Amino acid sequence: KAGVTQTPRYLIKTRGQQVTLSCSPISGHRSVSWYQQTPGQGLQFLFEYFSETQRNKGNFPGRFSGRQFSNSRSEMNVSTLELGDSALYLCASSAGFSGSDHEQYFGPGTRLTVT
Amino acid sequence: GENVEQHPSTLSVQEGDSAVIKCTYSDSASNYFPWYKQELGKGPQLIIDIRSNVGEKKDQRIAVTLNKTAKHFSLHITETQPEDSAVYFCAASAYTGGFKTIFGAGTRLFVKA
Numbered sequence: 001k002a003g004v005t006q007t008p009r010y011l012i013k014t015r016g017q018q019v020t021l022s023c024s025p026i027s028g029h030r031s032v033s034w035y036q037q038t039p040g041q042g043l044q045f046l047f048e049y050f051s052e053t054q055r056n057k058g059n060f061p062g063r064f065s066g067r068q069f070s071n072s073r074s075e076m077n078v079s080t081l082e083l084g085d086s087a088l089y090l091c092a093s094s095a096g097f098s099g100s101d102h103e104q105y106f107g108p109g110t111r112l113t114v115t
Numbered sequence: 116g117e118n119v120e121q122h123p124s125t126l127s128v129q130e131g132d133s134a135v136i137k138c139t140y141s142d143s144a145s146n147y148f149p150w151y152k153q154e155l156g157k158g159p160q161l162i163i164d165i166r167s168n169v170g171e172k173k174d175q176r177i178a179v180t181l182n183k184t185a186k187h188f189s190l191h192i193t194e195t196q197p198e199d200s201a202v203y204f205c206a207a208s209a210y211t212g213g214f215k216t217i218f219g220a221g222t223r224l225f226v227k228a
Contacts, residue, residue: 004158031214033214035218042204042218043206045215045216048214048215055214056214056215058215094214102164103149105161106151106159106160
């Protein structure tokens with residue numbers, strides 16, 4: 001079974017631009033969560049989607065948004081990029097049908113650099 | 116808000132020795148506690164997990180213990196090997212209509228050959 005895939009793997013953007021990152025979960029998994037990883041703040045939860053609905057959200061500004069498609073693939077968008085948005089963005093998938101389906105499997109991440 | 120504290124931030128052991136990493140969580144709704152290993156340039160890899168109705172779980176050289184009353188959980192690695200060198204993260208997860216997982220800050224483990 002293929003793992004979680006994320007595209008692109010590396011991205012360089014300029015301050016003020018916007019960016020869209022993509023995540024394809026493990027086949028059969030319907031829950032996709034997004035995390036931001038930085039040396040200073042560690043792994044921080046952005047949001048979780050299940051069956052095209054956002055079920056939970058972390059403490060990030062509205063510039064960070066996401067969506068999920070009917071095939072469970074998910075995208076996250078960051079608008080008006082700031083230097084502090086430079087980070088590794090990780091996507092994790094899980095079966096997600098109930099509270100007992102917590103096991104999350106991470107993709108390799110997208111390394112975003114904002115200049 | 117909810118948080119997970121993880122100690123130590125860095126741990127250096129000799130090959131063959133044991134390593135212990137400890138975490139404390141604050142959200143009483145947390146009922147699932149995974150541990151992840153992250154190697155350079157890769158995403159975190161789930162290595163073991165424990166649910167709130169279990170006190171201890173073991174998988175070969177790795178074991179995890181949970182004290183729900185004290186809100187403590189720990190990772191134990193025995194007979195460490197150089198390939199165990201990586202960053203380890205603990206996490207606490209709650210399901211309240213949707214998943215929310217809070218991660219510890221990570222422990223960088225060095226295993227010296």
